[in-house]
Amino acid sequence: MFDEQFLKKVKEHERRWREEYTRRHGEKEFKATTFSGIPIKPVYTPTDIDDIDYDEIAMPGEFPYTRGAYPLVHQAHRWATQFPQGLALPETTRERYELLRKQGLEGYPGMEPPLFVGTDMPSMLGYDPDHPLSKGRIGITMPNLCTVKEMETLASGLPLDKINYICAAFDTIMINLGQYVVVAEEQGIPREKLYGTCINYWYRQMYMEQPSFRAESTLRFNTDLVKYCTEHMPNFNTMSFSFWDIIECGGNSVQELAFMLSAIIAISESCVNAGIDPDRFLPRFAFHLSAHNDFFESIASIRALRKMWAKIARDRFGCKNPRAMKAIMQIHTAGSTFTRQQPLNNLIRGSIQTLAAILAGGNSIWTVHFDDALAAPTAQAQILGLRTQQIIRYETGVPNVSDPLAGSYYLEWLTDKVEEEATALLKKIEGMGGWTKCVETGWYRREIELEANKWRESVDKGETTVVGVNKFVEDEEEQKIPVQQYEDVEKIVIERIQRFREERDTAKTNEALARLREAAERVEGGELEGKLVPAAIEAVKAKATLGEMMDIFKETFGWVMY
C-alpha cells in the first residue's frame, strides 16, 4: 500500500520506538490476545498494513463495502433505534411500543419506529399456552402470540405500511407472519406493501440446544418462504442471520463469521437450486451482529463481514445487483456480558458497545437493557438503552464522519486478520460437508461449547476479569433494582385461547389445516413453489392456532435434536 521511501521512514521510527521501549522495559513483552485469541502487538504501524490492497478498504458505498453499504453512513441514513418491545401480553407490549415511540424511538428515514416483537418460549417452540410444556413459561420472555386475535391486539390500528415489523418467531415464522398479514389486510394494507424482517433462526442448532426441523427439511421449508416473499412480499426480509447468537452462546468472532456464513451459503444454494434469482432474494437477507466486550475486534469483525459477504455474493453466486452484495446490519450489544451483580455497570458496558456498533456503521442498533441478566426490561431500563443511542447521535459528533476509524493501522490489520481466519475456517467447514453435515453431527455446537467452557474457566480462575463478579465484588443486598413482573398472565392467555377455540367454526378450521398439511407435504417432497405461506395465511384466517399449525409442521418436517 505504501512506497518504499515512506516505509523506510516508518521503519526508522519503529527502530527509535524499539530503542525507547528497551530503555524503559528491557526485554519484557506485553502480550495480549483479542477475544478470539488472535495475538496482538502493543503498537501497530503502516508496515502492518502495507500488504493490504487498498481496493479491499475502498470508499464507503464502494465494493467490497468494508466501510459501509452507502457513500454516507449515518449522516444520510440514520440508524434505526431498534429495541424489542415484547412483554407478557400483546396489550402490554403495545403499551411499551407506544411509550418508546413517545421517548423518541426512530425507524429508518421516512419510516415509523420499528415494531420489534418476538414471542415467548412456548410460542417459539410451537406449543399453545394450554399445552403442558407451556406451564410456568407463558409471557415471561415476550408475549404469547398463539392466535390471530393476539396479533390484532398487538398491531391493529398502527400504520403498518410504514413500519418495520421485526418478527422473531423461530420455526413458527410462517404462522406469526401469516397473522401479521391477516391483520394488515383487515385494515386494507396489502401484503405487498409490508416491511419487516423474519427472525426464523432455522440454523439455531449450530449453537442452541433446542429442537428444530430436520436440517434438510428446514432448508426446503425456508426456501419455500423465500420463494413466496420474493414474489409477493418484496419489502420483507425473509431471514435474519444471527451472528450475534454465536457470540452470545460462547463462540468467538472468527467462529461467528465462518459458522454463520456457512449457513447463509447453504440456504442460498438451496434457493438458487429452486430457481430463485440471487439478485432478487439476497437483498432480502439481513445480518445481525454483535458488539461485545472486545471493542476493536467487534468493529473489525463487522467490517470484515461486509467484505466477506460482498465477495461471496459476487464471486460465488454471480450477483450483479450491488444491493445483493451489501450486508445490511442490525448490531446488538452483548447481553451475555451483562451481569446480575452490580447491574448498573451494564449501562456502561452497553454504552461502550453501542459506540462500537455506531463506529462500525450498524444500520439498526439495539442497546440491551441493563437489567437483561434479571428479567424482561422495566420501562426505565429500556428508555436508558434508547437514551444511550440518542446521546451518541445528538451530542458526541460521532455520526458526522463515515467509518471514522478506517486507516487505523491496528483496525485495518485486525479487519484483515479476522477475514483471513474466518475464511480459513469457512473452508474447513466446507471441506467437512458444509452446513447440513456439520449441524447434523453437532460439530458447531461442540466447537462453541469448548470455547464457552474456556471462557468460563478463565473467569473462574480470574484470568479474565468481569467487574463486579470476580473482581471489585460488593455486597449484593445493596444493589437491588426493580424487576419487571406481571401477574396472572398465564391464566389470561389460557382463557383467551380456550374462548377462541369455542367461538370458531371448527369444520372450517379443520379444512384449512388439512390444506396446510397437503402444502407442507408437497414442500417436504421437494416442490418448492412458494405455496406454504399462503396456506398458512389461510389457516390463520380460518382461526387455526399456532400449536395446531406447528403440530403439522413438526410431523412433516421433523422435530429433532442433533
Add this chain to the structure above:
Amino acid sequence: MDAGMEVVYSLYTYPEEVAAVAVEEGVDVIGISFLSFGQLTDTPKIMELLKEKGMTDVLVIVGGIIRDGDIPKLLEMGVARVFQQGASMTQIVDYINEQTA
C-alpha cells in the same frame, strides 16, 4: 466425565422425564437449569415425583436465570441450593463434592 463426575444430560423436557432418568441412572444429584422460566411449576412437580419413587436422598440444585424472590420458594420445595446468574463452575462443583462426600 466432568470434574470427576459422571454427567447424564437431558434437554427441555417434562418433569416426568427428569424423574424417570434420575431413577434409571440412580443419580446422586439433579441439577436443573431454567433459562426461560418454569422453575416454580416444574420444580415442585419433580420433587413430588422423586418422593413418589422413594428418591428422597437425592440432592436437587437449581440454576439459571432465577429471580431473588424465587429462592425462598424453591428452598421451601426441598431444593438444596440455588445458583443464580454469574455463579462460578468451581462454586457449584465444590458444593456438590461437599454435599455428597
